[in-house]
Amino acid sequence: MKKFIVSFAVILLLVNSNLMAKTSLEWWQFWTDPTIKPIINEMIEEFETNNPDIEINVTDLTWSNGHEKIVIAFSSDTAPDIVELGSDWIAQFASKNKIADITKLSKNELGDYRGWDMATYNDKIYAKPWFLGTRVMFYNKTLLKKAGFDDSFIPYKWDDLKNGAREVTALGKKYYGWGSNTAEKHRLYKKFMPFFWSNKAQLFTDDNKFCVLASTKAIEAIKLYAWLHDSCGYVDNQRGIEDSFLDGKIGFIISGDWLLKRIELEKRKINFGTTLIPGPKLPGKSFLGGEFLAISENSKNKEAAKKFIDFITSAKNQVKFCKANRTATPSSKLASQDEYFTSNPNLLMFNKQINLSVNPPVDPDWVKIEAIIEEAVEEIIFNTDLIAEPLLDAQRKIEKIKGL
Amino acid sequence: MKWYKKTAFLLALPWLVTFVVFWLFPLVYSFIIGFTDYELLSDSINWVGFENYKTLFSDEVFLSSLSNTFIFVFGTIPFTTIIALLLALLVNGNYKGRDFFRSAFFMPSVTSMVVIALIFTNLYQRGGYIAMLVQMLGFNTPEYGFLFDKNTALYSIMAMDIWMSVGYYMLIFLAGLKSIPDELYEAADISGASQSKKFFSITLPLLKPVALFILVVNSIKSFQVFQEIFVMTKGKFDTSTAVYYIYDTGLTTNFQFGYVSAAAYILFIIIGLFSLTQFLLMRRKQPLW
Amino acid sequence: MVKKILKYSTLLGITFVMVFPLLWMFRVSLSPVGSLSISEIWTSSSYTLSNYYDLFTSNNMGLYLFNSILVGLIVTVSNILFCFTVGYTFARFQYITNKILFVTVILVLMIPAHIIIIPLYLICLEVGIYDSYLALILPWLVNPIGIFLVKQYIDSLPISMEEAARIDGASELRILFKIIMPICKPALAVLAIQVFFTNWNSFLFPYILTQSDQYRTLPVALALFQGHQAIDWQHLMAGSTISVIPVLVIFILMQKQIVSGITGGAIKQ
Numbered sequence: 016m017k018k019f020i021v022s023f024a025v026i027l028l029l030v031n032s033n034l035m036a037k038t039s040l041e042w043w044q045f046w047t048d049p050t051i052k053p054i055i056n057e058m059i060e061e062f063e064t065n066n067p068d069i070e071i072n073v074t075d076l077t078w079s080n081g082h083e084k085i086v087i088a089f090s091s092d093t094a095p096d097i098v099e100l101g102s103d104w105i106a107q108f109a110s111k112n113k114i115a116d117i118t119k120l121s122k123n124e125l126g127d128y129r130g131w132d133m134a135t136y137n138d139k140i141y142a143k144p145w146f147l148g149t150r151v152m153f154y155n156k157t158l159l160k161k162a163g164f165d166d167s168f169i170p171y172k173w174d175d176l177k178n179g180a181r182e183v184t185a186l187g188k189k190y191y192g193w194g195s196n197t198a199e200k201h202r203l204y205k206k207f208m209p210f211f212w213s214n215k216a217q218l219f220t221d222d223n224k225f226c227v228l229a230s231t232k233a234i235e236a237i238k239l240y241a242w243l244h245d246s247c248g249y250v251d252n253q254r255g256i257e258d259s260f261l262d263g264k265i266g267f268i269i270s271g272d273w274l275l276k277r278i279e280l281e282k283r284k285i286n287f288g289t290t291l292i293p294g295p296k297l298p299g300k301s302f303l304g305g306e307f308l309a310i311s312e313n314s315k316n317k318e319a320a321k322k323f324i325d326f327i328t329s330a331k332n333q334v335k336f337c338k339a340n341r342t343a344t345p346s347s348k349l350a351s352q353d354e355y356f357t358s359n360p361n362l363l364m365f366n367k368q369i370n371l372s373v374n375p376p377v378d379p380d381w382v383k384i385e386a387i388i389e390e391a392v393e394e395i396i397f398n399t400d401l402i403a404e405p406l407l408d409a410q411r412k413i414e415k416i417k418g419l
Numbered sequence: 420m421k422w423y424k425k426t427a428f429l430l431a432l433p434w435l436v437t438f439v440v441f442w443l444f445p446l447v448y449s450f451i452i453g454f455t456d457y458e459l460l461s462d463s464i465n466w467v468g469f470e471n472y473k474t475l476f477s478d479e480v481f482l483s484s485l486s487n488t489f490i491f492v493f494g495t496i497p498f499t500t501i502i503a504l505l506l507a508l509l510v511n512g513n514y515k516g517r518d519f520f521r522s523a524f525f526m527p528s529v530t531s532m533v534v535i536a537l538i539f540t541n542l543y544q545r546g547g548y549i550a551m552l553v554q555m556l557g558f559n560t561p562e563y564g565f566l567f568d569k570n571t572a573l574y575s576i577m578a579m580d581i582w583m584s585v586g587y588y589m590l591i592f593l594a595g596l597k598s599i600p601d602e603l604y605e606a607a608d609i610s611g612a613s614q615s616k617k618f619f620s621i622t623l624p625l626l627k628p629v630a631l632f633i634l635v636v637n638s639i640k641s642f643q644v645f646q647e648i649f650v651m652t653k654g655k656f657d658t659s660t661a662v663y664y665i666y667d668t669g670l671t672t673n674f675q676f677g678y679v680s681a682a683a684y685i686l687f688i689i690i691g692l693f694s695l696t697q698f699l700l701m702r703r704k705q706p707l708w
Numbered sequence: 709m710v711k712k713i714l715k716y717s718t719l720l721g722i723t724f725v726m727v728f729p730l731l732w733m734f735r736v737s738l739s740p741v742g743s744l745s746i747s748e749i750w751t752s753s754s755y756t757l758s759n760y761y762d763l764f765t766s767n768n769m770g771l772y773l774f775n776s777i778l779v780g781l782i783v784t785v786s787n788i789l790f791c792f793t794v795g796y797t798f799a800r801f802q803y804i805t806n807k808i809l810f811v812t813v814i815l816v817l818m819i820p821a822h823i824i825i826i827p828l829y830l831i832c833l834e835v836g837i838y839d840s841y842l843a844l845i846l847p848w849l850v851n852p853i854g855i856f857l858v859k860q861y862i863d864s865l866p867i868s869m870e871e872a873a874r875i876d877g878a879s880e881l882r883i884l885f886k887i888i889m890p891i892c893k894p895a896l897a898v899l900a901i902q903v904f905f906t907n908w909n910s911f912l913f914p915y916i917l918t919q920s921d922q923y924r925t926l927p928v929a930l931a932l933f934q935g936h937q938a939i940d941w942q943h944l945m946a947g948s949t950i951s952v953i954p955v956l957v958i959f960i961l962m963q964k965q966i967v968s969g970i971t972g973g974a975i976k977q
Contacts, residue, residue, distance in 0.1 A: 045936070047932045048932070049762055049767065049940075072920075074919040075932060077928070077931040077932050077934065078935065079649075079931055079934055080915060080931065082671065084915065084916055084919075086459055086460065086671075086674070087916060089460055090459045090460055090826070091826075091830055107460065108460065111460040111461060113460060197563060197567040198652075198656060199653070199655070200654075200655070250545075250567065251545060251563065251564065251567070252540075253937070254938070255545070271937060273936070273937040277938060382671070383672055383673060386672050426881075427793075427797040430793040430794065431793070431794050431797060433849055434794050434849070434855070437846055437847060437849045437850060438850070440831060440835065441828060442816045442824075443816075444827060445819075445826075445827035445828045445831065446816060446824075448827035449819065449823045449824065449827060506722070509718075509722075514715075516716075516719075518960070520719050520723060522956060522959065524722065524723070525959060526727060526730055526952065526956070527729075527730065529955040529956060530730060530948060530951070530952050531948055531951055532909060533911070533927070533930065534945070534948040535729065537934075537944070538729045538732060538733055539729065542729060582725070587905065590901060591902075594894050594897050594901075595894070595898075597894065628860060629898075632860075632898070643818075643820050645822075661820075662822065665822055666822050669822065669823075676826070679822075679823070683819055683820050683823040686820065687815065687818045687819055690818040
């Protein structure tokens with residue numbers, strides 16, 4: 016009798032545990048501040064309710080050190096199932112086969128999302144775009160008016176920018192025409208490269224055989240950038256520039272959608288406008304980046320992971336997230352057509368700029384190349400009057416890295 | 420005798436176990452990695468012998484970070500130690516409000532370094548409070564702010580470090596001061612010794628062990644300065660230090676982990692030699708507490 | 709009288725320099741989110757406790773505080789206990805490899821955390837303590853600097869007292885804890901300070917060796933307030949103020965220990 020009860024209990028236990036067998040997914044993500052964390056939790060809860068056999072364990076990463084944590088985990092093959100990666104990190108992990116190739120899993124949704132290029136390495140897709148990030152030109156309408164420009168003035172070409180910046184600077188000692196970033200890692204290049212790309216300069220020749228960082232077009236771009244810095248520049252880090260701009264002291268700055276969030280949350284009374292990054296004669300190109308969701312190569316639950324990723328990146332959830340975080344550019348095309356975006360001229364501007372932006376090459380060496388470019392720009396604007404030499408120097412260093 | 424040895428061994432067991440598992444293994448691991456070309460995320464790992472060490476000695480970026488580290492160490496430790504001692508002497512007496520002042524001086528040490536670094540990034544901004552103060556005193560301030568000028572950036576961070584550390588070492592000096600028996604001072608008073616004689620003949624010598632402790636601990640910490648650099652300048656404007664270089668080259672921009680492990684051991688040897696020198700210079704035959 | 713004024717003005721002056729940035733921090737923590745630019749903080753009259761409220765409700769600040777205090781106390785107590793016993797052993801019993809072992813042990817402290825962290829992470833995974841309280845405690849159970857400190861201190865104590873007690877028939881444990889430990893108070897106090905505060909503000913190791921919210925400590929929580937492009941100053945400063953208070957309390961309590969002084973007897977023969 017005892018034996019029967021024991022074996023019955025064991026069978027019951029086994030049956031129950033099978034019924035309760037949950038797939039557990041680990042997700043590492045970066046959105047942790049009080050305005051947005053509740054949305055993340057809501058989405059997770061909703062997904063778990065709709066999919067009772069999947070359990071999501073989320074780990075919060077800090078923006079300052081999250082990347083290290085991810086690298087350490089992937090290095091020792093103890094990575095989470097799903098990880099949020101910035102666009103400039105994807106190549107590092109893809110090239111070492113640490114994140115899964117999801118080309119097949121994404122086959123049917125290529126047309127529904129924008130940003131796939133940034134996750135494509137060697138013709139394979141390694142991550143799904145979540146949000147895109149670009150930069151536009153913010154300008155202070157009050158200051159421009161004061162400087163003698165009328166209301167309809169929108170600076171879309173370089174000459175406009177130069178004149179506008181010059182006149183605003185001429186207004187007085189405490190006014191500056193241009194917010195110029197100081198040496199800040201991972202930021203400076205996003206301010207300089209738009210000038211570079213707008214002038215149709217390239218990093219490499221089309222056949223990728225030579226680095227052409229020191230081309231004539233590049234030199235023109237850096238000349239303008241340096242002029243703005245020297246003659247009209249309010250030099251500070253990004254925060255300082257934004258603070259000053261919001262205090263009404265700067266005419267033009269390049270910034271992202273988070274500035275709109277600041278203006279809204281801090282109830283700033285500034286009469287500002289947004290416009291596309293200016294080019295030599297027509298609007299030019301801006302920087303493009305984004306946040307992506309990738310699946311670890313070692314994950315044992317790739318299908319479930321993709322299911323969760325698809326849920327998070329669905330149009331409905333993207334709109335929900337963007338509204339809470341004031342993000343301007345969701346990756347889902349459907350989401351970007353939501354009234355929230357189309358009824359706001361500033362958000363529209365960001366989405367327009369997406370079509371006119373360039374992303375850095377998807378290359379595992381990009382972070383090193385980026386550092387070299389930033390050092391060259393810093394050298395030019397802070398240390399010397401030379402322009403071609405630092406660029407040539409950087410060009411040589413980049414060629415060395417790429418083995419050209 | 421045997422009983423003692425057994426108990427001693429048992430008492431030392433937790434330490435031995437945690438030391439071997441959590442420290443010896445990582446030490447040996449990282450030492451060995453320093454002889455390879457291992458890169459994070461990579462699957463391949465090759466022995467390169469002393470190649471890393473050789474390259475490091477001609478690596479300008481590393482050497483410059485090392486020189487900044489020396490500037491940091493020699494530029495902060497003397498000030499921190501002396502000011503800490505002065506503060507300890509100041510709050511050693513018995514007077515009204517003494518406890519309040521002790522707490523006030525100690526507060527910076529207790530606050531998160533990252534938060535302090537952020538606060539100071541704000542204070543050091545162009546047009547910030549510190550710039551205003553410096554201008555009031557009649558000096559020129561860098562055009563873009565103290566942290567964005569290679570002539571002032573590192574020194575500004577050093578000043579902040581001194582500000583932040585003195586309260587902590589003051590406390591340790593205080594403990595040292597308190598352990599000097601009053602009888603010694605009383606005896607000196609009876610023989611009519613002056614304040615300064617008492618200080619130099621009694622206080623200072625008896626503080627030597629504490630001072631040595633502070634110097635060693637502070638040096639070890641200062642040679643590895645990282646957090647402030649990371650938060651405030653990310654190594655720009657000639658503020659990169661040895662550990663920042665290791666972090667940047669090994670964990671973020673490049674993943675040359677094997678290479679930087681070798682760099683870490685070069686730093687390790689430097690710190691070791693430095694501490695040893697301190698020991699030898701400060702050693703007395705019978706350190707009296 | 710003049711001396712007194714001079715003294716107090718110096719003290720107040722130094723206090724101002726020490727405390728000003730922290731006053732600023734406290735003031736910012738009391739300002740409503742997104743209400744004004746940081747530079748106008750002193751002239752504003754808007755105060756609020758909402759940041760603190762947020763931290764304890766939608767954020768888990770209470771948990772993080774508890775974790776930091778728990779881990780801090782455990783590590784400090786264990787260090788006092790073990791550094792004392794091991795330090796005594798090193799001081800009184802000359803082992804063959806004493807000196808060498810000693811030196812190796814101290815050298816451990818001289819390796820930058822970023823190099824140690826990866827193998828340490830691997831070990832924690834291997835041993836199974838990753839992402840738990842044990843990961844926050846075990847590696848720091850016994851700090852070699854503490855052993856060094858105690859050894860140095862005990863080295864200078866005359867052995868006569870112990871020998872007298874032994875002759876009297878007291879057990880070794882009794883001698884150790886009832887006689888020697890009280891004498892070592894200053895060294896142990898210094899050790900406690902060193903260990904507790906190093907642990908309190910420790911960021912990298914807790915960050916890499918844990919991942920769940922439930923084991924998060926204060927420094928990691930504070931780091932989460934540094935947003936992608938903007939810093940949540942108000943909440944960050946509030947969190948930082950909270951981080952300072954328990955330590956100040958402990959400091960005020962411990963002051964009595966440190967400053968009560970060594971009442972005669974100890975060094976005297």
